[in-house]
Amino acid sequence: MKYSLAIFIFLIGGTQSYSQDVISKNIYGNDTSFSFLRVGVETSTTSYINTDTKDSNGVHLFVAPYIDYNHKSGLGFNFKAYALPGGSDPGFYLSAISPYYTKYNGKLLPYISYTRYIQHDNPSVPYSPIQNEIYAHLRLKTRYIDPIVGVDFGFGQDEQNNDENVSDVNAFVGVSHLFVLGKSDAYSNNALGFRPALQLNAGTDRYFKFMRTTKYISQNTTLKRMGYTKGRGNNSTGDGSSTTEDVYTISETNEFNLSNVEANIYLMYFFGKFSIEPSGSLYFPLRGDDRTPYGYWQVNLNYWIK
Numbered sequence: 001m002k003y004s005l006a007i008f009i010f011l012i013g014g015t016q017s018y019s020q021d022v023i024s025k026n027i028y029g030n031d032t033s034f035s036f037l038r039v040g041v042e043t044s045t046t047s048y049i050n051t052d053t054k055d056s057n058g059v060h061l062f063v064a065p066y067i068d069y070n071h072k073s074g075l076g077f078n079f080k081a082y083a084l085p086g087g088s089d090p091g092f093y094l095s096a097i098s099p100y101y102t103k104y105n106g107k108l109l110p111y112i113s114y115t116r117y118i119q120h121d122n123p124s125v126p127y128s129p130i131q132n133e134i135y136a137h138l139r140l141k142t143r144y145i146d147p148i149v150g151v152d153f154g155f156g157q158d159e160q161n162n163d164e165n166v167s168d169v170n171a172f173v174g175v176s177h178l179f180v181l182g183k184s185d186a187y188s189n190n191a192l193g194f195r196p197a198l199q200l201n202a203g204t205d206r207y208f209k210f211m212r213t214t215k216y217i218s219q220n221t222t223l224k225r226m227g228y229t230k231g232r233g234n235n236s237t238g239d240g241s242s243t244t245e246d247v248y249t250i251s252e253t254n255e256f257n258l259s260n261v262e263a264n265i266y267l268m269y270f271f272g273k274f275s276i277e278p279s280g281s282l283y284f285p286l287r288g289d290d291r292t293p294y295g296y297w298q299v300n301l302n303y304w305i306k
Contacts, residue, residue, distance in 0.1 A: 034072050034306065035069075035070060035071045035072045035306075036069075036070055036304060036305065036306050037067070037068070037069050037070075037304070037305040038067070038068040038069075038070075038302050038303070038304055038305075039065075039066070039067050039068075039302070039303050039305075040065070040066055040068075040300055040301050040302035040303060041063060041064065041065045041066070041300070041301055042063070042064040042065075042066065042080070042298065042299070042300045043061065043062065043063050043064070043298070043299050043300075044061075044062065044219055044296060044297060044298040044299070045059035045060060045061055045062065045219055045296060045297075046059060046060060046062045046082070046084075046093075046125060046218055046219055047059055047125065047126050047208070047217075047218055047219075047220065048060035048084075048087065048124055048125065049123065049124050049125070049126065050087065050088050050124070051088045051089055051123050051124055052088045053088075056126075059219070059220070060084055060086075060087050060124070061084075061085065061086075062082050062083060062084055062085075062093075063082075063083055063085055064080050064081060064082040064083070065080070065081060066078060066079060066080035066081070067079050070102070074101050074102050074103050074104070075099075075100075075101055076099070076100045076101070076102065077098070077099050077100070078096075078097075078098040078099075078100065079095070079096070079097055079098075080095070080096045080098075081094070081095045081096075082094040082095070082096075084122070084124060084125070087124055088124055089122050089123055089124040091120075091122055092120050092122065093119065093120050093122035093124065093125040094117060094118070094119055094120065094125070094210060095117075095118040095120070096115050096116070096117055096118075096210070097115065097116045097118070098113050098114065098115040098116075099113065099114060100112065100113030100114075101113075106141075107140060107141045107142070108138065108139075108140060108141075109138070109139040109140075109141055110136070110137070110138050110139075111135075111136065111137050111138075111139075112134075112135070112136040113133075113134075113135050113136075114132070114133070114134055114135075115132070115133040115135070115212075116131065116132060117130070117131050117132070117133065117210055118131075119131070126208045127160060127208070128156075128207060128208045128209045128210060128218075129156050129157065129158035129159070129160070129161075129164075129166045129207055130154040130155065130156045130166065130167075130168055130207055130209040130210075130211065131155075131156035131157070132154065132155050132156055133152065133153070133154045133211050133212070134152075134153045134154075135150070135151075135152045135153075135211075135212055135213070136150060136151055137149065137150030137151075138150065144177065145175050145176070145177050146175065146176050146177065146178070147173070147174070147175050148172075148173070148174050148175070148176070148199075149171075149172070149173050149174075150171070150172055150213070151169070151170070151171045151172075152169065152170040152171070152172075152203075152211050152212065152213040152214070153167070153168075153169050154167065154168040154169070154207075154209055154211045155167040155168075166206070166207060167204075167206075168203065168204050168205070168206050168207055168209060168211070168214075169203055169204055169256065170201060170202070170203035170204075170205075170211065170213045170214055170259070171201075171202050171203065172199050172200060172201045172202070172213060172262075173199070173200050174197055174198060174199030174200065174262075175197070175198055176195050176196065176197035176198070176264075177195065177196065178193060178195045179193060179194050179195070180192075180193040181193065190269075190270060190271050190272075191268075191269075191270045192267075192268070192269050192270075193267070193268050193270075194265065194266060194267045194268070195264075195265075195266045196263075196264070196265050196266075197262075197263075197264040197265075197266070198261070198262070198263055198264075199261070199262040199263075199264070200258070200261055200262075201213065201214075201258075201259045201260050201261075201262055202256065202257060202258045202259055203256065203257075203259050204254045204255065204256050205217065205249050205250055205251070205254050205259055205287075206250065206251065206252050206253075206254050207250065207252070208250060215281070215296065216260065216262075216281070216283045216294065216295075216296070217249075217250065219296040219298075220294055220295075220296060249285060249287060249288050254287075257287060258286040258287065259285070259286060259287050260283045260284055260285050260286055260287070261283070261284040261286065262281060262282070262283050262284075263281070263282045263283075263284075264279065264280070264281045264282075265279065265280050266279045267279065273303055273304050273305070274301070274302065274303055274304075275300075275301070275302045275304065276299070276300070276301050276302075277299065277300040277301075277302070278297070278298070278299045279297065279298050279299075280295065280296075280297045280298075281295050281296055281297075281298075282294075282295040283295055
């Protein structure tokens with residue numbers, strides 16, 4: 001298919017933290033923009049509360065079907081719905097609606113989006129008072145390395161605390177490089193690529209949330225380090241108390257500070273109109289008494305329509 005490899009370059013140009021990001025087709029000598037539709041499914045793990053046993057020390061597999069349309073002008077729209085396929089309370093627990101703007105031609109590539117998170121009534125996933133997210137980044141595309149800088153601001157009303165206004169902010173700087181294996185022409189139906197990335201994060205980390213730059217909170221595989229130090233439900237014991245507050249990275253009293261160093265590897269294999277994208281992330285904490293690394297994985301399967 002004529003545009004297969006070009007779409008591949010679009011997708012692998014970003015990382016899962018800012019997965020809608022795209023880079024220029026002129027890597028292969030073609031500056032023409034085009035529109036595309038992407039439908040797919042994502043799977044990974046999310047923090048999980050077993051309502052039968054009252055255990056909140058684990059994670060559970062989720063599946064998230066989505067649809068993403070990107071117009072050649074740069075305007076786009078993404079809808080994603082998250083569900084637990086099993087456990088004590090299977091079913092949907094979150095929907096995310098995201099209009100966005102991105103530029104994928106040239107060397108200076110901006111991206112900005114607004115996301116509305118709609119949490120469904122599923123007691124197996126911790127409650128988050130962050131219902132809105134404004135995200136932006138700016139990437140500089142060069143021949144050897146792509147530096148990026150960005151900010152992520154979340155806000156909402158805490159329905160469990162008299163509708164108190166709450167907010168969280170995260171900022172980051174990072175570097176990455178794209179490697180492509182396969183035919184370097186726009187007519188190839190198959191391509192393999194990978195992008196290693198290194199990122200320094202700073203933020204407040206005051207609340208449990210689903211924001212794109214803080215997935216280490218919602219998808220962490222060692223939930224025992226996550227929780228509210230005031231003991232408001234998202235904790236290691238599951239009964240509103242906190243037994244190891246000193247190791248938690250989430251606290252309503254957190255001030256803006258360095259939070260972690262993030263190392264990522266993003267892979268993608270494009271075959272025909274399909275793509276499969278596994279990724280892994282490892283975090284090295286810079287805050288709290290416990291500096292044990294932690295991480296998560298993610299897999300996306302996409303079908304592309306030009």
